Amino acid sequence: xxxxxxxxxxxxxxxxxxxxxxxxxxxxxxxxxxxxxxxxxxxxxxxxxxxxxxxxxxxxxxxxxxxxxxxxxxxxxxxxxxxxxxxxxxxxxxxxxxxxxxxxxxxxxxxxxxxxxxxxxxxxxxxxxxxxxxxxxxxxxxxxxxxxxxxxxxxxxxxxxxxxxxxxxxxxxxxxxxxxxxxxxxxxxxxxx
Numbered sequence: 001x002x003x004x005x006x007x008x009x010x011x012x013x014x015x016x017x018x019x020x021x022x023x024x025x026x027x028x029x030x031x032x033x034x035x036x037x038x039x040x041x042x043x044x045x046x047x048x049x050x051x052x053x054x055x056x057x058x059x060x061x062x063x064x065x066x067x068x069x070x071x072x073x074x075x076x077x078x079x080x081x082x083x084x085x086x087x088x089x090x091x092x093x094x095x096x097x098x099x100x101x102x103x104x105x106x107x108x109x110x111x112x113x114x115x116x117x118x119x120x121x122x123x124x125x126x127x128x129x130x131x132x133x134x135x136x137x138x139x140x141x142x143x144x145x146x147x148x149x150x151x152x153x154x155x156x157x158x159x160x161x162x163x164x165x166x167x168x169x170x171x172x173x174x175x176x177x178x179x180x181x182x183x184x185x186x187x188x189x190x191x192x193x
Contacts, residue, residue, distance in 0.1 A: 052128030145181030
């Protein structure tokens with residue numbers, strides 16, 4: 001076998017292993033498949049559930065909406081006149097799409113200066129921290145994926161002012177997250193590890 005052929009086969013084999021944080025799990029509609037394909041996700045989600053009380057299925061539904069489980073997800077670029085790049089729509093980044101300011105607040109509050117938004121353990125801990133605080137400050141049930149997402153998206157002040165009511169598309173997205181959370185919960189009951 002020629003060197004070129006061997007190198008090509010090796011390159012194809014390495015490429016088929018996946019790109020880590022840059023690729024989504026194959027079947028995003030199956031919680032069991034996601035966790036089977038990415039066992040580290042399950043460990044991170046369970047650790048957050050134990051620490052903050054946010055159920056795995058609620059976290060998964062929010063992560064699905066925010067990043068489709070892609071660790072290095074970013075918001076799209078903005079363009080002036082349709083062609084001149086003007087930067088990204090926001091500073092949201094990673095699995096949880098946390099904004100720079102909120103992420104910095106989390107790192108300071110939790111004394112986790114080395115935390116990274118593209119690391120699943122840090123992203124789920126961030127979501128747990130944020131949702132737990134929303135539960136404590138706003139009275140949102142930790143199992144209510146729909147309301148938790150509205151507070152997550154709009155911020156706690158926006159949620160308390162019901163800013164989402166002026167955004168019918170967001171209310172619809174939140175309802176879809178609630179449905180996805182229920183779907184994931186049912187699936188997880190059959191594939192518990």
